[in-house]
Amino acid sequence: xxxTRQKSxxxxxNILLCGVGGQGVLVASDILIDVAMQTGFxxxxxxxxxxAQRGGxxxxxxxxxxxxxxxxxxxxxxxxxxxxxxxEALRYLDILKNDGIIIYNDQQITPLSVYFTDISYPENVKExxxxxxxxLVQLDAIAIAEEIGNPKVINSVMLGALSNYLDxxxxxxxxxxxxxxxxxTTEINKIAFYAGRKE
Amino acid sequence: MxxxxxxxNEAIARGFYEAGGKFAAAYPGTPSTEILENISNYEEITxxxxxxxxxxxxxxxxxxxxxxxxxxxxxxxxxxxAADPFFSLxxxxxxxxxxxxxxxxxxxHSSQNEQDNRWFARAAKVAMLEPxxxxxxxxxxxxxxxxxxxxxxxxxxxxxxxxxxxKSIVNLRPRVEIAPKKYVKNMAKNVLLPMNxxxxxxxxxxxxxxxxxxxxxxxxxxxxxxxxxxxxxxxxISYQYAKEIFPNASFLKLGLTNPLPFKLITQxxxxxxxxxxxxxxxxFLEEQISARGIKVQGKEKLPMMGEYNPDVIASAxxxxxxxxxxxxIAVNIPSRPPVLCPGCSxxxxxYVMKKLRLTVTGDIGCYTLAAIPPLEMMDTCLCMGASVxxxxxxxxxxxxxxxxxLIGVIGDSTFLHSGIxxxxxxxxxxxxxxxxxxxxxxxAMTGHxxxxxxxxxLRREATNKVxxxxxxxxxxxxxxxxxxxxxxxxxxxxFKNELAVDEPSVIIADAPCIIxxxxxxxxxxxxxxxxxxxxxMCHRVGCPAIEKDENGKTRINPLFCIGxxxxxxxxxxxxxRKPDK
Numbered sequence: 064x065x066x067t068r069q070k071s072x073x074x075x076x077n078i079l080l081c082g083v084g085g086q087g088v089l090v091a092s093d094i095l096i097d098v099a100m101q102t103g104f105x106x107x108x109x110x111x112x113x114x115a116q117r118g119g120x121x122x123x124x125x126x127x128x129x130x131x132x133x134x135x136x137x138x139x140x141x142x143x144x145x146x147x148x149x150x151e152a153l154r155y156l157d158i159l160k161n162d163g164i165i166i167y168n169d170q171q172i173t174p175l176s177v178y179f180t181d182i183s184y185p186e187n188v189k190e191x192x193x194x195x196x197x198x199l200v201q202l203d204a205i206a207i208a209e210e211i212g213n214p215k216v217i218n219s220v221m222l223g224a225l226s227n228y229l230d231x232x233x234x235x236x237x238x239x240x241x242x243x244x245x246x247x248t249t250e251i252n253k254i255a256f257y258a259g260r261k262e
Numbered sequence: 263m264x265x266x267x268x269x270x271n272e273a274i275a276r277g278f279y280e281a282g283g284k285f286a287a288a289y290p291g292t293p294s295t296e297i298l299e300n301i302s303n304y305e306e307i308t309x310x311x312x313x314x315x316x317x318x319x320x321x322x323x324x325x326x327x328x329x330x331x332x333x334x335x336x337x338x339x340x341x342x343x344a345a346d347p348f349f350s351l352x353x354x355x356x357x358x359x360x361x362x363x364x365x366x367x368x369x370x371h372s373s374q375n376e377q378d379n380r381w382f383a384r385a386a387k388v389a390m391l392e393p394x395x396x397x398x399x400x401x402x403x404x405x406x407x408x409x410x411x412x413x414x415x416x417x418x419x420x421x422x423x424x425x426x427x428x429k430s431i432v433n434l435r436p437r438v439e440i441a442p443k444k445y446v447k448n449m450a451k452n453v454l455l456p457m458n459x460x461x462x463x464x465x466x467x468x469x470x471x472x473x474x475x476x477x478x479x480x481x482x483x484x485x486x487x488x489x490x491x492x493x494x495x496x497x498x499i500s501y502q503y504a505k506e507i508f509p510n511a512s513f514l515k516l517g518l519t520n521p522l523p524f525k526l527i528t529q530x531x532x533x534x535x536x537x538x539x540x541x542x543x544x545x546f547l548e549e550q551i552s553a554r555g556i557k558v559q560g561k562e563k564l565p566m567m568g569e570y571n572p573d574v575i576a577s578a579x580x581x582x583x584x585x586x587x588x589x590x591i592a593v594n595i596p597s598r599p600p601v602l603c604p605g606c607s608x609x610x611x612x613y614v615m616k617k618l619r620l621t622v623t624g625d626i627g628c629y630t631l632a633a634i635p636p637l638e639m640m641d642t643c644l645c646m647g648a649s650v651x652x653x654x655x656x657x658x659x660x661x662x663x664x665x666x667x668l669i670g671v672i673g674d675s676t677f678l679h680s681g682i683x684x685x686x687x688x689x690x691x692x693x694x695x696x697x698x699x700x701x702x703x704x705x706a707m708t709g710h711x712x713x714x715x716x717x718x719x720l721r722r723e724a725t726n727k728v729x730x731x732x733x734x735x736x737x738x739x740x741x742x743x744x745x746x747x748x749x750x751x752x753x754x755x756x757f758k759n760e761l762a763v764d765e766p767s768v769i770i771a772d773a774p775c776i777i778x779x780x781x782x783x784x785x786x787x788x789x790x791x792x793x794x795x796x797x798x799m800c801h802r803v804g805c806p807a808i809e810k811d812e813n814g815k816t817r818i819n820p821l822f823c824i825g826x827x828x829x830x831x832x833x834x835x836x837x838x839r840k841p842d843k
Contacts, residue, residue: 083598093429096267100431106267107395109428111371118806119600132505134395134428135571139589150595157590173809173819174598178801179635182594194591 075128076104076229077136079155082147083172084119087218090243091145092123094222097239098231099127109134118175120151145225147204147217148172149188156195165192166224168204168217200224202262208255213248216255223259233260268432270425273396274335274363275300276432277403282440283307284330287318289679290708291337292372293426294365298335299711302720306437311712311720314646314679315340319347319362323416326360327452329443331407335363338379339645343680345382350454351416352386353462358443359410361403363419365426368542369569372423374626374645376567378543383418383520387466389473390418390520391482392498396430402517405481413469413476418520422542424499424569470521477523485530486513493534495527495551495558496541499570504540506572507581522550531556538579542570602631604807605783605824607702607773610747611671612639613803613828614754618761620669623652625681627673628707628775629700636804640671647672647680653695654688666761669696674730675705675713682733689738689766696760697768699730700747702775710778734768741767748773748783750831776824784825785841789816793837800829800838 078095082088092108099106104127111122124136141159146152146167159165167188177183185191192199202224204217219240226236237253244252268276274297278286286309288298302309308325312318315336322334336344341364348362364382367373383390391406393399399421406417450458477483492511496504497519505513514530516522531537531551539548539560548560563578564570575581602609612632615622616639624630624640625648633640642652653670660668672681677699688695705711712718717727731742741763745756753771760767774781786807794815800808807822808829816837818829830838 084600093267096429100265100267105431107428107430108267109424111423111427118598118603120598131430132502133572134424134430134499134502137506137571137576138573151598153591153593153595174596175601175804175806176598176635177596178808178810180596182596184596185593191591191593195589 075126075131077141078125078143078145078225079122079136079141079158080125080145080147081120081122081151081155082168083151084121086121086147087215088121088123088147091147091218091222092125094218094239094243095125095225096127097243098235099125101235101239102231104128105131107131107134120154122155143225143228145221147221150185153185153188153191159196161196162198163196164198164200164228165196166200166202166221167192168221169201170203170205200262202259204259207258207262211251211255211258213251216248216252219244219252219255220259223256224262226256226260264434265431266434267429268396268400269296269427269429270393270396270399270421271296271427272300273399273432274403274419274421275304276434277400278331278333278361279304279307280400280435280437281404281407282331282438283333283407284442285322285325285332286310286335287312287322287333288335289313289315289318289340290705290711291315291340291365292708293367293421293423294335294337294340294363295708295711296426297333297363298720301333309720313714315344316347319344319351322362323347323351323356323360326356326358328445329358331358331360331440333361333363333403336365337373338364338366338377339373339375340364341379341382343646348382348416349386352388353454353459353466354452355414355462355465356410356416357445358440359407360416361406361410361419362416363421366420366422366543368422374643376543378546379418379420380519380546381544383420384546386418387470388416388418388520389413389518390420391517392420392519393425393517394498394501394515395425396428396432398517399425400432402482413473414465415469415473420498420519422499422569473518474521474523475525477518477521478525480518482517483523483526484515485526486515488512490533491535492538493530493536494538494540495530495547496539497547498542500540500542503570503572503575507575507579516547519547522547524554527551527556528554531558540564540570540575543567599634600631601806602628602804603777604805604822605776605781605826607747607771607776608632608700609637609803609805609826610750610753610828611698611700611771612637613832614750614757615639615669615671617754618667618757620667620761621656621664623649623656623668623670625649625670625672625676626707627676627700629671629673636802646676647684650681650684650688650697653697654684654691654693657693657695669698669761671698671700673706674699674701674703674715675711677730678714678728682737685734685739685768686737694763694765696766699768699770701730701770701772702778704775704778706775706778710775730770731768739766739768741765742770743767744770744772746773747771748826748828750828776826782824783827786820786823787818787825787827787830788839788841789818790837790839791815793835795835795837797834799832799834803828803832805829
């Protein structure tokens with residue numbers, strides 16, 4: 064496919080991963096940067112963590128290419144936003160390229176603030192994303208993960224969906240996933256990765 | 263030689279390991295916490311949590327004096343606490359090398375201010391290093407220990423959140439064992455009596471001159487020649503952003519930023535037509551360079567506050583080469599700030615204090631989140647330990663006005679860090695203000711670190727345990743009462759009782775952090791929709807598990823609920839039910 068040619072010619076790839084604390088966003092981004100490093104790229108990733116343990120927005124920025132300086136993505140330069148929750152990607156659309164890809168998990172996690180502010184959980188989220196990009200991938204990662212047998216593997220499902228747009232050797236993905244996930248869950252995570260890749 | 267993706271904090275730990283480091287101490291504080299956690303993975307190093315940063319630095323400095331390479335790590339405000347030993351250690355110097363890490367937090371991702379700790383290095387007249395990525399973080403620790411020994415100076419390694427928490431590729435090498443130096447009694451060097459300190463100050467000033475000369479040609483500073491129409495001086499993370507925006511400019515990249523290498527700076531500025539200084543927060547480099555009569559542009563264009571990123575720099579200098587194609591769409595997105603976890607032991611206490619309409623001086627910890635809606639139950643949050651002094655001071659100012667309505671709230675780890683002295687003061691000066699210690703048996707906010715009250719070490723081995731109640735008794739507090747914060751009736755009764763007495767009292771809310779304990783009280787609770795009258799009382803406890811259904815009635819999210827029972831106790835109609843089994 065000529066998208067592959069485009070991929071290998073690009074100088075720098077910018078991926079933003081987002082979700083809600085506890086969903087496994089940071090583990091997923093750790094897997095992604097390891098795969099990029101093993102593929103031979105210079106890699107940087109940046110994230111902010113440290114406040115309370117769960118429930119807050121989580122974002123991780125990943126950049127790889129021949130030489131990377133800034134760990135933060137420029138406005139309008141993200142190639143992909145990978146959103147583990149339905150609306151989280153809405154917060155970062157200014158970072159997305161005009162023809163960038165939005166991959167989002169169609170799972171709603173209602174923030175507490177909707178109960179004591181007058182901002183409600185957005186409806187018609189798909190249409191909102193469509194205002195911004197034609198490259199939209201919507202998947203029900205929770206349903207996929209539950210069908211496989213463990214709701215915790217949604218990060219492997221999400222990475223599988225992302226892998227379609229990156230020119231990495233599937234074997235490297237699998238090796239890194241094996242290294243990173245608890246040994247007992249290696250097989251189920253590999254299955255989840257391929258399930259996401261089919262989406 | 264192998265390579266790995268390391269965060270700045272992991273790289274600092276690795277550098278200390280490779281350089282033969284033997285002793286490390288810290289008090290947890292974002293964004294520095296993972297330094298000690300990672301060092302503790304290397305069994306060659308003695309690594310331990312201290313009750314606060316002052317103690318951490320004193321013990322680490324003692325270890326360096328005793329002959330082994332040492333490190334003390336802290337967040338920026340931690341260095342305020344450790345400032346006393348820090349300044350005088352500059353006079354004393356070292357035996358084996360010592361690194362003090364100050365992890366600054368521009369944009370205050372997890373802090374109460376965004377002070378620029380580079381001033382500390384200048385004020386204390388010690389060498390300062392500023393890495394810009396993980397490889398440099400590792401290298402600067404290793405070279406910094408040698409610098410510390412060669413120049414007889416403590417070395418401040420100043421990082422920022424973006425360096426501490428970003429990951430990049432680092433080359434790994436094996437550890438080099440360094441034989442401990444012999445400890446030798448040396449009064450003239452190590453006893454800072456005025457007669458000795460006056461002589462030491464002369465040496466400190468000489469040391470600065472020698473360090474500035476060293477900075478002309480050293481591994482920390484380098485010039486990258488590009489187009490000579492624009493020269494940029496920067497240090498730390500700003501270098502990475504500036505390289506993106508000005509790929510063709512000439513750069514003077516400074517790693518050793520105190521004292522500044524003016525010979526190098528003069529040489530560089532003389533060969534470029536225009537000079538920018540790009541640095542986050544204060545004009546630390548810029549003011550010193552300007553004071554030498556060198557014309558630079560910096561803060562007249564760049565902000566004094568907040569983190570930079572490539573876009574901030576591009577817009578400050580009106581660089582149009584990167585068209586801003588990103589845009590947001592017009593939609594209101596509900597915010598998702600960090601919240602007290604479902605089942606958190608703090609929730610009930612703040613609910614009770616709200617019910618009793620108390621004035622609450624707060625402190626630093628997860629419980630500071632009780633300041634935001636819907637609990638909004640905190641009047642102040644200043645610094646570690648200030649809840650106690652603030653409550654005491656407000657009592658002295660307001661007399662009887664807030665009598666029985668005033669309380670200071672502090673966590674167990676924060677109490678041990680710097681609440682104890684405040685409590686002693688309160689008793690000594692005959693105040694009657696009440697203190698509530700939220701004892702969740704861990705330093706929770708920074709990600710569950712042990713402390714002297716948990717009975718476990720940094721490596722989670724059993725150790726001696728401080729008894730909080732005994733400390734309060736020893737300070738002269740006669741009334742120390744424990745409550746179960748999950749029992750609202752009991753908690754209200756205890757609070758009413760203690761607030762009414764005319765002497766100091768400490769209420770210890772005694773329950774482990776629910777996340778740490780991985781505890782579930784029961785299966786998820788449920789709501790009987792026929793009984794729910796939509797009164798909204800349950801929403802006022804601010805639990806993430808409590809939602810509304812399509813009809814506005816309460817619904818409990820079974821993924822989050824751990825059965826702590828707080829919402830059931832506040833539900834007047836009895837719609838919230840505990841499952842049978």
